[in-house]
Amino acid sequence: MLVIGCASQKGGVAKSSLARLLAREYADRGHRVLLADLDVLQATSLEWARRRSASGQHPEVPVERFDSVKQALKRARQADIDCLVLDARGFADAQTLDVAQAADALLIPSGLAVDDLLPTVRLAHELIQAGVPRARIGITLCCAGDLENEIAEAVRYVGDAGYHCLGLAWPERAGYRRAHDEGRAATEARHPSLRAKARAFADHAVTFIEQRGRQKKEEKRAGSQG
Numbered sequence: 001m002l003v004i005g006c007a008s009q010k011g012g013v014a015k016s017s018l019a020r021l022l023a024r025e026y027a028d029r030g031h032r033v034l035l036a037d038l039d040v041l042q043a044t045s046l047e048w049a050r051r052r053s054a055s056g057q058h059p060e061v062p063v064e065r066f067d068s069v070k071q072a073l074k075r076a077r078q079a080d081i082d083c084l085v086l087d088a089r090g091f092a093d094a095q096t097l098d099v100a101q102a103a104d105a106l107l108i109p110s111g112l113a114v115d116d117l118l119p120t121v122r123l124a125h126e127l128i129q130a131g132v133p134r135a136r137i138g139i140t141l142c143c144a145g146d147l148e149n150e151i152a153e154a155v156r157y158v159g160d161a162g163y164h165c166l167g168l169a170w171p172e173r174a175g176y177r178r179a180h181d182e183g184r185a186a187t188e189a190r191h192p193s194l195r196a197k198a199r200a201f202a203d204h205a206v207t208f209i210e211q212r213g214r215q216k217k218e219e220k221r222a223g224s225q226g
């Protein structure tokens with residue numbers, strides 16, 4: 001089972017939006033997907049799934065709410081899920097480490113300002129100190145403006161801190177909010193140009209995740225041989 005984590009230090013940085021985008025992407029590729037909403041109070045992804053199924057949007061993206069990562073993993077194994085997406089709570093807390101430890105790829109969405117990037121990098125440092133492998137972490141620039149310089153600076157900031165930053169930022173657009181409101185993922189936004197931008201971003205994210213998945217298999221193989 002591939003486990004993808006979406007977590008962050010700050011709230012409202014597009015964790016749930018990213019988790020939905022990826023869950024929808026893997027479902028569309030024929031995987032048995034479960035999106036685990038770990039934010040029992042807000043449960044925004046669960047509500048999004050209700051709107052999605054009410055509008056008959058395909059592919060179906062099963063979403064369930066869990067109190068803990070352990071419960072989500074148990075359920076996913078029982079249900080023979082092959083791609084589990086963990087949508088972490090609003091702010092970083094003890095559960096964030098559980099998400100990071102369970103995930104083969106941990107995506108941390110961040111804004112582009114130092115006020116956003118600094119807490120993001122600090123969270124990554126904390127996770128590494130707690131034993132999470134650095135290579136598992138991918139920082140994704142979300143709700144980005146259109147200034148290429150600003151994006152390049154943010155990518156450099158993350159790289160200088162020793163982390164991998166996805167080279168393509170997910171731009172902020174009202175059309176993506178509308179898509180979420182309608183139970184769609186960003187790649188299903190109404191406007192073709194928004195869909196194309198979200199598609200390019202999703203492809204970047206999936207490439208990172210797939211690389212991580214391959215590394216995990218190689219590590220396992222090496223472990224069983226040694």
Ligand SMILES: Nc1ncnc2c1ncn2[C@@H]1O[C@H](COP(=O)(O)OP(=O)(O)OP(=O)(O)O)[C@@H](O)[C@H]1O
Nearest residue numbers: 011012013014015016017090171172173176177180
């Ligand atoms: N690229 C984007 N452009 C415009 N709006 C966006 C974009 N990505 C996310 N949003 C909107 O930003 C808001 C916050 O996103 P989301 O709920 O995914 O963040 P979150 O990190 O999960 O928040 P929380 O910390 O509360 O769990 C939502 O209204 C969402 O629709």
Ligand SMILES: [Mg+2]
Nearest residue numbers: 015016039044
């Ligand atoms: Mg959320």
